[in-house]
Amino acid sequence: MGTSGAYGGSNTAEWNDFRDAWCDLGSSSGGSVADAEASEPAPPSDTLFDPAQPASDLDRAGQALIDALWRDDPATRGNTVPPIPRPRVPGRRGAGAGGAGGARSSGGRSAGTGRSGSRSTRQVIGGASRGGATIGAAYALRDRDAQRLSDYGLSLEEFDSLTPRARISRLVTIMVGDDGHPDDRAIRQAATEQVKKIVGVEGEPPTATEAIKGFVSAYIFQLGLVELQDQITNGTLDGNEAVVRERMLRGWIDAKVRGLDIDASPALSANSLHQAAADLAQRAIRVLRAR
16 A cells, blocks of 8 residues: 555644545545445546535545645745756766755665654655656666666666566666655655556657656655555455545546646656656645645
8 A cells, every 4th residue: 555564644633634534435425435336436527626516525535635745845835846956876876966855865775765754754845856757767768878877877787687577676776765664665656657657568658748747646646545554454444445445536636637737748858857747746736735
């Protein structure tokens, strides 16, 4: 579920509201989880706002998640994201001068890693930057662009001897780091979805726009799962019901992020995708939170 057994979640009013909204999914007469299990749930609307319509249980859960992330990271609250140094890979030549969000690296992990404990600040935008950098490196690897790879301190030689599956795992591990905190694993899982599509397929990869939108929506969803660990794993919720609720929440996030514009054309440098991901994550949270 994208979580670690040592982490119980953030004990704030906003996250408790999200957990309550999650528990309420399907408790009202409209759009029950039982109905969703019997048939495919209707896809959430990609309309960002419709004030004339009452909020559904799913809308309330999604908005509560966005509110909690907005409260967690002050970087989500500005109108623009300042230029973010590309996350560096420690101990590698050619790595950038600074990590996402200004964090320092240590212990062989990438800069700007997640929180060291439940009380430290969640770096939502910094995490998005790290995922975007991973996607940029994946495009460089697929294109066998030695120069762009070297900007991350990477080389084609270290990947050419690996199987496709090992190549994906190795790239994500180098760029994101170890699962030191559930937030780190949330970045890894969201980034891995896109790296598989870019590096692990023979056909056309997703466009930069598709990859960044897919990553940001998966990242927001995975951060929500981090905070739902107890509700999902304590045995009080049927496993099938949890899966359906997760699918509903992921669909809501995907639909909303899909409705946002992003300047990530194929011509955009792979080494700039960290900024594109940070910009989209910040705008998704800021715009979706508006009432």
